[in-house]
Amino acid sequence: MTRFDTMVMVDWSGGNDTGPRPRKDAIWAAVIRDGQAESPVYLRNRPLAESWLAELFAAELAASRRVLAGFDFPFGYPAGFARALTGSDDPLALWDWFAQHLEDTPNANNRFALAGQINALFPGIGPFWFNGTATDVSDLPRKGTDRVDHGLPERRAVEIRAKGSFTCWQMGGHGAVGGQVMTGISTLSRLKQQFEGALSVWPFQALDAPISLIEVWPSLLAGQVNAEASEAEVRDATQVRVLARAMWQMQVDETLGDALTAGREGSEEGWILGVGAEDTLRRAAKAAPPLRNDCFALPPGVDWTPVDTALSHLRDNLDPVTGTETIPVADACTRILAADQFARRANPPAPNSAVDGYGFAHGSLPVGATEVPLQPGRAAAGAAYEGVVQPAHALRILTGAILPEGVDTVVLEEDVSVEDQTLFLPGMLKSGSNTRAAGEDLEAGAMALSEGRRLTPADLALLSAVGISEVPVRYRLRVGVLSTGDELAAPNATDDPARTYDANRPMLLALLARFGHAPVDLGHVGDNRTTLHNKLDRSAPDVDAILTSGGASAGDEDHVSALLKATGTLNHWRIAVKPGRPLALGHWQNKPVFGLPGNPVAALVCTLIFARPALERLAGGTWSDPQGFNVPAAFEKRKKPGRREYLRARIDAQGHAEVFASEGSGRISGLSWADGLVELEDGARHVRPGDPVRYIPFASFGF
Numbered sequence: 001m002t003r004f005d006t007m008v009m010v011d012w013s014g015g016n017d018t019g020p021r022p023r024k025d026a027i028w029a030a031v032i033r034d035g036q037a038e039s040p041v042y043l044r045n046r047p048l049a050e051s052w053l054a055e056l057f058a059a060e061l062a063a064s065r066r067v068l069a070g071f072d073f074p075f076g077y078p079a080g081f082a083r084a085l086t087g088s089d090d091p092l093a094l095w096d097w098f099a100q101h102l103e104d105t106p107n108a109n110n111r112f113a114l115a116g117q118i119n120a121l122f123p124g125i126g127p128f129w130f131n132g133t134a135t136d137v138s139d140l141p142r143k144g145t146d147r148v149d150h151g152l153p154e155r156r157a158v159e160i161r162a163k164g165s166f167t168c169w170q171m172g173g174h175g176a177v178g179g180q181v182m183t184g185i186s187t188l189s190r191l192k193q194q195f196e197g198a199l200s201v202w203p204f205q206a207l208d209a210p211i212s213l214i215e216v217w218p219s220l221l222a223g224q225v226n227a228e229a230s231e232a233e234v235r236d237a238t239q240v241r242v243l244a245r246a247m248w249q250m251q252v253d254e255t256l257g258d259a260l261t262a263g264r265e266g267s268e269e270g271w272i273l274g275v276g277a278e279d280t281l282r283r284a285a286k287a288a289p290p291l292r293n294d295c296f297a298l299p300p301g302v303d304w305t306p307v308d309t310a311l312s313h314l315r316d317n318l319d320p321v322t323g324t325e326t327i328p329v330a331d332a333c334t335r336i337l338a339a340d341q342f343a344r345r346a347n348p349p350a351p352n353s354a355v356d357g358y359g360f361a362h363g364s365l366p367v368g369a370t371e372v373p374l375q376p377g378r379a380a381a382g383a384a385y386e387g388v389v390q391p392a393h394a395l396r397i398l399t400g401a402i403l404p405e406g407v408d409t410v411v412l413e414e415d416v417s418v419e420d421q422t423l424f425l426p427g428m429l430k431s432g433s434n435t436r437a438a439g440e441d442l443e444a445g446a447m448a449l450s451e452g453r454r455l456t457p458a459d460l461a462l463l464s465a466v467g468i469s470e471v472p473v474r475y476r477l478r479v480g481v482l483s484t485g486d487e488l489a490a491p492n493a494t495d496d497p498a499r500t501y502d503a504n505r506p507m508l509l510a511l512l513a514r515f516g517h518a519p520v521d522l523g524h525v526g527d528n529r530t531t532l533h534n535k536l537d538r539s540a541p542d543v544d545a546i547l548t549s550g551g552a553s554a555g556d557e558d559h560v561s562a563l564l565k566a567t568g569t570l571n572h573w574r575i576a577v578k579p580g581r582p583l584a585l586g587h588w589q590n591k592p593v594f595g596l597p598g599n600p601v602a603a604l605v606c607t608l609i610f611a612r613p614a615l616e617r618l619a620g621g622t623w624s625d626p627q628g629f630n631v632p633a634a635f636e637k638r639k640k641p642g643r644r645e646y647l648r649a650r651i652d653a654q655g656h657a658e659v660f661a662s663e664g665s666g667r668i669s670g671l672s673w674a675d676g677l678v679e680l681e682d683g684a685r686h687v688r689p690g691d692p693v694r695y696i697p698f699a700s701f702g703f
């Protein structure tokens with residue numbers, strides 16, 4: 001079976017246009033391209049969905065990419081129906097029949113009338129039933145039990161195996177699919193004509209065209225959908241997202257071909273992909289997406305790769321590898337959002353007062369100084385004033401109180417005086433003063449935060465304010481840290497001057513925790529290839545990525561390099577950067593391994609510059625470049641061209657960047673002395689005191 005480059009899973013709807021705000025029971029689609037999932041797309045009505053699909057297909061075709069498109073409605077009817085209606089057993093003739101006879105607009109269609117007309121062609125009563133309208137439709141019974149002797153099977157063969165599925169005959173009612181089938185196959189019939197020859201329909205046709213359509217059923221993955229469900233994501237969106245990921249993973253697991261073959265049983269009735277292969281499908285839905293095997297391959301032929309080239313390569317080639325779970329917002333600080341979040345309600349939800357004072361209708365009072373009678377009562381936050389404030393009257397109002405009817409403007413209590421239930425207003429303010437409009441911060445349905453965001457304390461406030469109490473987040477990335485080298489010993493374990501105390505491991509473990517990952521201490525191994533091999537074998541299943549330090553060069557004792565090389569995934573990164581030695585990047589059992597230099601200064605800089613953004617991508621976060629600032633230098637330095645340099649630096653009392661006295665890469669004390677790094681660009685540079693240099697505080701690295 002040839003590989004699909006892009007998959008799109010669609011949750012169809014036979015209902016009417018439900019408006020611009022994303023909601024359930026409308027059409028949702030999830031795209032996954034080269035293993036990279038995109039946020040589910042909300043398509044408010046069928047014409048929009050049809051043109052969206054046509055554009056997607058055309059773009060993928062133009063790029064010579066193969067597409068697998070899944071739809072959650074039956075592609076066929078129970079056996080015998082096609083022949084009875086069209087004179088042919090070809091289910092695709094049925095598609096065209098419906099495309100010709102169904103009148104469909106975003107807000108109405110003739111599906112009930114059409115169902116009745118079809119029924120009239122059959123003996124007895126039925127097979128279609130259900131009428132959602134008050135007026136009777138001729139030949140369309142309201143109850144399924146009213147049907148007799150129409151001569152057609154009640155279910156397709158696949159529906160007998162798919163427990164809980166609805167029949168094609170039921171034209172409405174909760175969960176029914178009758179309307180979806182008619183509207184769905186009509187739409188697909190038009191797309192089939194538009195992409196003639198480039199599109200094939202499973203299981204009726206061989207899947208050798210660039211675009212393949214399959215029938216899917218999200219309920220097969222209800223368990224996983226429930227596990228990932230959250231009130232912050234419309235369930236239909238979760239469904240298509242999970243389905244798309246599962247289909248992609250089946251392709252990776254090489255089980256998709258068998259599942260497609262199983263559909264041959266479907267004959268003219270069609271088949272649901274995954275029925276007969278439920279376990280493989282469910283297992284696939286649980287799996288984290290795989291790494292791309294070329295994700296660390298730098299452009300060939302470059303001797304020393306510039307830092308920016310290496311970084312943009314990582315940015316473009318790394319995808320999230322973590323699964324998702326739904327947790328309370330209160331527990332979600334530093335976790336990464338797994339889906340865009342939309343305001344469930346506006347903030348503020350209703351117009352309210354921004355101050356303590358007195359409210360009135362602006363238009364009911366004169367422009368100059370005036371006296372206004374106070375109405376009894378008051379409006380306070382959480383205790384709305386139920387009555388109406390009369391024109392030319394005012395009411396006591398407190399901060400946060402909803403503006404009562406008759407109030408559009410509030411005067412600050414410090415600006416007025418009150419005596420005997422009369423308010424003295426020294427002059428008129430602007431209409432609407434001291435009030436907050438509903439939704440002025442965020443409208444209901446507006447995007448509050450986007451997928452990939454690592455949540456901050458302020459984000460928890462925002463999510464809570466717009467009514468989101470649970471969020472889908474990525475599991476924390478589990479990152480193993482392993483030190484290598486015969487010379488290493490635990491701090492203070494020996495006084496032998498030939499031994500080096502292991503300084504990298506505590507540093508890297510602490511850094512990873514600061515980044516928001518789950519550090520896993522893998523300990524230390526000596527310079528022995530078998531031991532290292534066993535260590536990696538035992539550790540890989542328990543982590544999502546591995547950082548090693550030491551042994552990453554190409555020397556005799558550089559066993560990390562040697563082992564990764566044997567897996568065929570090693571890329572030796574010779575980056576034009578100081579400090580830095582070659583980095584060894586590769587995979588062990590499909591887990592990314594970052595082989596860092598042993599020298600602690602180089603290990604730290606390489607982690608901050610390369611491993612940090614790469615791990616963030618693997619964890620599901622968005623790519624971010626560290627924030628730097630231009631500040632005057634407090635030092636002088638002549639720098640040669642050809643590589644980027646990072647100097648240990650801090651800001652002195654004058655606000656200038658000073659650098660550590662020694663650039664020696666063994667000087668760990670300089671790392672502690674520093675508050676950040678000065679970044680000197682790749683070209684030659686003569687920095688004189690007072691010249692602007694780019695200073696990146698350690699805080700910009702989440703340090």
Ligand code: AMP
Binds near residue numbers: 501503552
């Ligand atoms: P390597 O990259 O293995 O050639 O090591 C380069 C230098 O870093 C050597 O001097 C090592 O002893 C030192 N080194 C390696 N790993 C560590 C570590 N975990 N802590 C401190 N120094 C280390």
Ligand code: MG
Binds near residue numbers: 484486551557598
């Ligand atoms: Mg070593």
